[in-house]
Amino acid sequence: MPEVSTRTHSVTLPQGELTLTWAAVTxxxxxxxxxxxxVLADFPLFIVADGMGGHIGGEIASASTITRLSATLDGAKMTPRIIEKALTRAVKDIASHPEATDEGTGTTVTGVYLDVTTPEPHWVTLNIGDSRVYLSRDDSLVQITTDHSVVQELIAAGRLSPEEAENHPYGNVITRAVGPTESVKPDYVRLDLVDGDRFVICSDGLTKELTDFGIQHFLEEHSDPAAAVSAMLDAALENGGRDNVTIIVLDVVFVGAS
Structure with missing residues (x-):
């Protein structure tokens, strides 16, 4: 079992004191x-990338994406432009390995970052592919990102129910990825900065094995992020562990200025 530890980062904002606590595992x-x-879990950017491609192509794609996004952490304030420039560089990195990559090589990229470029700091989720960002707020778990997958398109068109989707033969087929033939513009969702929020960022290796109810259960059982990600990983492996599993749990404490 991988070693998992909880990290903490505090930042003073004009609106108050923000303390983030998180843990990640793959x-x-x-x-x-x-x-x-x-996986990348470091203030202010928390990202999961799930590579795809034969041989080591998928590993190259996800690692290149994380490496390029990690390079943006050096004092930069996160913006969509910075994210997309990093992803464009990652695509070039992927294409520079023709011996191991092809048109079928790519990676999901999904996560959340803190945006402090506006008068009101807020969260922004970003997504390409079918890894997910969940938000637990007021005892309710909500999937914030929308899967870029064949199954999700069938659900949106009313041709498939969520229950039928769970075992659909095209369950692994995604419609967008970071790769040599794909656009690198993610979908973005803005979220308010709220005390007590908990984010779960994960690859589909978790959601193949654990329902949303199960994810919420382990969040409720474990207040410490390291304990929560460890419990979810244990459950995913116990339920089959059919794919690689990557999980970040990020907790938000925000005390407004008096």
Missing amino acids: DTGRRREINQDA
Whole structure:
């Protein structure tokens, strides 16, 4: 079992004191030989990338994406432009390995960052692919990102129910990815900065094995992020561990200025 620890970062904003506490874990799972997932969990950017492609192509794609996004942390204030420039560089990195990558190589990129470029700081989620960002607020868990997948398109068109989607043969087919033939413009969602929020950012290796109810259960059982991600990983492996599993739990404490 991977070592998991909780990290904390505090920042003083004009509106008050913000303290973030988080933990991240990634695991190969029980049926895959290599881990094609990659993770970045460092203030102010929290990202999961799930690579796809034969041989080591998916591993190259996810690692390149995380490396390029990590380079943006050096004093920069996160913006969509910075994110997309990093993803464009990642696409070039992926294409620079023709011996291991092809048109089918790519990666999801999903996560959340703190935007302090406006008078009111807020969260922004970003998403390409079918990894997910969930938000737990007021005892309710909501999926914030929308999957870029064939199954999600069938659900949106009313041709498939969410229950039918769980075991659909096209369940692994995504419609957008970061790769040589894809656009690198994510979908963005803005969220208010609210005390007590908990984010879960994860690859589909978790959501294949754990329902939304199960995710919420482990959040309620474990107030410490490291304990929460460890419990979710244990459950995903116990339920089959059919894919690589990557999870970030990010907790928000925000005390407004008096």
